[in-house]
Amino acid sequence: MHSKIELKSNQTILFIGDSITDADRDLPAYKPLGFGYVHFAANTLLAKYPELNISIINTGISGNTIRDLKHRWKKDCIRYKPDVLSVLIGINNVARRYAEPEKLPRAVYEDEYELTYRQLLSQAKQQCDCQLILMEPFMFCDSPHEMDQDIISRGKEENEMFKGLRGYVNIVERLAKEFRAILVPLQSEIDKQIKLVPSEKWSSDMVHPYVWAHAWIAQRWIEATGL
Numbered sequence: 001m002h003s004k005i006e007l008k009s010n011q012t013i014l015f016i017g018d019s020i021t022d023a024d025r026d027l028p029a030y031k032p033l034g035f036g037y038v039h040f041a042a043n044t045l046l047a048k049y050p051e052l053n054i055s056i057i058n059t060g061i062s063g064n065t066i067r068d069l070k071h072r073w074k075k076d077c078i079r080y081k082p083d084v085l086s087v088l089i090g091i092n093n094v095a096r097r098y099a100e101p102e103k104l105p106r107a108v109y110e111d112e113y114e115l116t117y118r119q120l121l122s123q124a125k126q127q128c129d130c131q132l133i134l135m136e137p138f139m140f141c142d143s144p145h146e147m148d149q150d151i152i153s154r155g156k157e158e159n160e161m162f163k164g165l166r167g168y169v170n171i172v173e174r175l176a177k178e179f180r181a182i183l184v185p186l187q188s189e190i191d192k193q194i195k196l197v198p199s200e201k202w203s204s205d206m207v208h209p210y211v212w213a214h215a216w217i218a219q220r221w222i223e224a225t226g227l
Helices: 037-048 066-076 091-098 101-106 110-128 144-154 156-178 186-193 211-225
Strands: 012-017 055-058 084-088 131-135 182-184
Touching: 012 037, 012 066, 037 055, 037 211, 066 110, 084 110, 091 156, 110 131, 110 156, 131 156, 131 211, 156 182, 156 186, 182 211, 186 211
Parallel strands: 012 055, 012 084, 084 131, 131 182
Antiparallel strands: none
């Protein structure tokens, strides 16, 4: 894996993913970057490197899976010819497995997730020759064993979802090595912090970060990229 990102003048950084990346970026108050981690990371870079004239784009869309990214990859990624591409995708892939029956067909299991993710990264490298940043999908959640003690208030589905997420995190780590991408180890870091800062302080649903937690994610992104 690369140790850091190298920024040059007039480069484009593109963030793509689901609702965590989207963060209401289409609402007038939050255009064009949303209120989330992209906002914090992007403005940190713009303030640190104003002389580089960096262009930063957010094409996250709420509810997306890797399958959805495949359908819009050319339009929302390749056409911008990013020099740096940051991807955060995964939680919806596993969440659909534990959702209402009508949403089950939208679930993306691990084999399809890895195959499709690899195809998209290959396409981006071939057509854009971009530097890659892969962010671990995550939940603000304690261990499955401890969640079993709290089944009534949190639900067994979330317990199973957290256990299922591990396979997707492992895939992202594997792809980061394969593509010599920078890995942002979000779930790995949350696992260290969750004993000190309980899940309800990070998020109301264990998935969507509070604003301060978005800032925390942006800090992890900055640290991982060396920017």
